[in-house]
Amino acid sequence: MRFRWKDYRHGDRQKVMTVSADEFIRRFLLHVLPDGFHRIRYYGFLGNRYRAQKLAHCRDLLGMPVPEPSESQAPKDYRDCYEELTGRSLRQCPACRQGQMITIETFDGISGPTSYWDTS
Structure with a gap:
């Protein structure tokens, strides 16, 4: 079985991969959640990459003070x-x-x- 995929590491180039049907189904099912589960994804300033810097920038824009670290945190x-x-x-x-x-x-x-x- 052949399918197209986007290689983000090499300039978002489209590539073709050939795998067996069993391997394709296995890879596809890695993205399927069990019943009762909900996928949660964060975008924008809550995304994982540079989250701390983006939240600090949001605080600056809103004029909020920097939170003091406490013992409870x-x-x-x-x-x-x-x-x-x-x-x-x-x-x-x-x-x-x-x-x-x-x-x-x-x-x-x-x-x-x-x-x-x-x-x-």
Whole structure:
């Protein structure tokens, strides 16, 4: 199956792609929402790109003061949100519920275990 598409990365040029019918249907269904869902898209000053700069410009045009960051607007740590929702702290030891959990080592998830020389 062949279909036309617009390549926005290369000057909005029209291109033709050939894929199997199964692959076309799979790609098409990625854009279909399940029943009960509504697609929400933001345009203009609420669009994702340069949102902060555009909102600041709107405030300037309206003569509004710059909002002061408050402690209530500060982003919460995921551990605090979890404790509010469940009543259990992720900072406490799950076994004794007395000691504090501390980070000893962080893994990046990309590299595997540290390599070592096998001396056997």
